[in-house]
Amino acid sequence: MESKGGYPFSTCLVCFREGILTRHYGRVVCESCKMFYRRCVLKYKRYDCEYINMCYNGPPPLRPCYASCKDCRFNKCRTIGMQMQNETVPLLVAERYKCAAETIRDLIWNDDKRMNALKRQFSFDNPSLEEIVQSKGTCVQLVEQTKTHRLTPADWHFFFAYTTIVFLLHMDFITGMEEKDVITLIQENTVKTSLLFSSFDAMNRKFPSIRTPRGQHVVPESVREMFEKDPRYLYKTCNMLPNKFKELEVTYEEMLLITAIFFCKSETSPLSEETRKLLELHHDKFSSALLNYCKCAHSDTFQTRFEQLLELREILKENLKRIEFIAITTRIKLKPTDYKKLFDDILL
Numbered sequence: 001m002e003s004k005g006g007y008p009f010s011t012c013l014v015c016f017r018e019g020i021l022t023r024h025y026g027r028v029v030c031e032s033c034k035m036f037y038r039r040c041v042l043k044y045k046r047y048d049c050e051y052i053n054m055c056y057n058g059p060p061p062l063r064p065c066y067a068s069c070k071d072c073r074f075n076k077c078r079t080i081g082m083q084m085q086n087e088t089v090p091l092l093v094a095e096r097y098k099c100a101a102e103t104i105r106d107l108i109w110n111d112d113k114r115m116n117a118l119k120r121q122f123s124f125d126n127p128s129l130e131e132i133v134q135s136k137g138t139c140v141q142l143v144e145q146t147k148t149h150r151l152t153p154a155d156w157h158f159f160f161a162y163t164t165i166v167f168l169l170h171m172d173f174i175t176g177m178e179e180k181d182v183i184t185l186i187q188e189n190t191v192k193t194s195l196l197f198s199s200f201d202a203m204n205r206k207f208p209s210i211r212t213p214r215g216q217h218v219v220p221e222s223v224r225e226m227f228e229k230d231p232r233y234l235y236k237t238c239n240m241l242p243n244k245f246k247e248l249e250v251t252y253e254e255m256l257l258i259t260a261i262f263f264c265k266s267e268t269s270p271l272s273e274e275t276r277k278l279l280e281l282h283h284d285k286f287s288s289a290l291l292n293y294c295k296c297a298h299s300d301t302f303q304t305r306f307e308q309l310l311e312l313r314e315i316l317k318e319n320l321k322r323i324e325f326i327a328i329t330t331r332i333k334l335k336p337t338d339y340k341k342l343f344d345d346i347l348l
């Protein structure tokens, strides 16, 4: 049997259901999978699989509990090669400001890898910062996460920092830099960037303060005990940035752009003239992308919005000071075997 578009009555590549199919986003799929994919992409929807990330592997027909897994359905769409032009960039930016759209899309693609790693993988290795930079992150052996891995907050600190470093190393302009400068920049920016990422995650998942990917408190129990007399100090440290994000309703694009802008504004460390110029150039590129994004998303108040977002830098600085203080306290409390090399490299 032939449909109007000339495609046979057959099986959807994503969901295995039979019907009249047409070509959408490069692949022959059903109408429902097309709409699902489009919605996920345009609204940046992200889900979690409750099983083992194989719900859409088949064989058909899919059991209802598997068929309802949005995480696996979206991954299947991507695995079979569905692709949208200007994927994951809202059409408003794509249409009016090509360059901003490109910049945002690159950041999202890079961050997608980070989030996938946090969702599915883990590592028990203990590399130094230098080893990670020299190998561009490949020195670390990744294993698939399973429910039986009992991961502590300290385990997560390492893996969160590691995935953040890989994100930073994959920003395209880092490739041309001297290794010495890369290490300096990563040293200065890992905790800062991780804090922005985890605050955004907390806001999204409606946690009052930053948590591990599995929802645990980020501060280990033994350290929390030390702050028993003044629990507000810890509490404020873990929720000041998420609160501010919530107040401003910071979007995913805005968060990624300010992360990139703040990275390029690194100031305390000695860097070569060449690296400085490269950072300045990209600082301007990311800033103009953010300004154009604000013009699209908040046309009446874009100037105020732009300023509010850049002012997050002050809160970030205050938050970092507090984290440093807690880290020093933690360091005194923990045995050297309790923390990883990376902890020293990025914090103390």
Ligand SMILES: [Zn+2]
Residues within 6 Å of the ligand: 012, 013, 014, 015, 016, 017, 029, 030, 031, 032, 033, 034
């Ligand atoms: Zn389908």
Ligand SMILES: [Zn+2]
Residues within 6 Å of the ligand: 048, 049, 050, 051, 052, 053, 054, 055, 056, 069, 070, 071, 072, 073
């Ligand atoms: Zn699933």
Ligand SMILES: [Zn+2]
Residues within 6 Å of the ligand: 049, 050, 051, 052, 053, 054, 055, 056, 069, 072
């Ligand atoms: Zn699954």
